[in-house]
Amino acid sequence: MTSPARPGLPGRAEVSVRPARPDEAAAIAAVQLVTWRTAYRALLPAAVLDDWDEAAAISTWRTAVLSPPTPAHGVLVALDGAVVAGFAAFGPAELAAGEEPLPEGATTELTALLVEPRWGRRGHGSRLLAAVVDLGADSGVVRLQMWLPEDDTVTARFLEGAGWAPDGWVRTLDTGSSTFRQLRWHTLLDDERGVQ
Template sequence: MGVRAARLEDVDAVTSTQIRAWKAVYRDFLPPIPLEQMTGPAAEKMWRRQWEEAILSPPTPRHRLLVAVERVVPDTDAFTALGPGGILATAAQRASDRVVGLASHGPAEDPDLHPATTAELMTLLVDPNHIRRGHGSRLLNATVDHLREDGYNTVVTWVFADNHPMLGFLESTGWGEDEAERVLDMGRPIRMIRLTTDIS
């Protein structure tokens, strides 16, 4: 298990992880039609393009996409596969990383914040089949490490007010509401609140 920078070959896995996580968590408080618009086939294509751009040409060097991975070892005889040049490859050598979570961040964009000192955690998602294994904490810690290296001392993030699992997780790690909020029209008003934490 670990966290690393996303690679181009991760785009499909990142997109599918995002869609699965949204469907699992957001169905409890978002209306069905907007959720379908956010996670349906057309939206999936759009997200795939956006994640590809985030990896290949981020807006700034301070924009990053990180992925949480689990090492997958094939459940086969350790010495049945031939590697390059006909050399026997062990199962460990044929192991691969499975993307099970993602986090993205960049300079804060809200007009009341200074983008040189305040960053925004834009995405923090873990595949619903891989929760409670520490991936969220590892992603958050890796994000904070990068942001400190970039000279940030504060991080904010926007969370749906009814996303109680995310609110509980962030509050348990030292985040708190800063009184900013926004209301989205999704057939009915959906409230979002901004959380902040000091990483200096």
């Protein structure tokens, strides 16, 4: 999962994706906060973003890494040199209201795919997504899905470029002071570890 530095570009940091370690929980929480404040300022209540409970977020991510709810849950980090530039979290898919269940383990849900804006456009998101695809294919997953705020056009364009599409399911989340709609995106894994 590591891409070596390119020859002829001295000083270019090595980039990689690997499973997160417990001591990276603070870095993961920091990426989440900075990215949410940048991308979702108009979507999430100010209290969520401005009154961020850093200790609780770090504890939550440490638990997710150390004691995932099932073996199918995981957290990956994207590294730029030694810096955590982004992360992905995934697990068994939750059904939408009224949705018929798929065979157990057939679908993995990407619950977070965030790259801190200062590390954007360097391939970290693509590497994270490719790693989730590889892990899913290794464990027999045939479909990936992700709920995305309807107004998040940046991530929507990224997923579309990776072969994903909305699957028609919509849900409304209540933030406590407002609501927003999420669309569910999905892709099917093919036999060659790509997407259809």
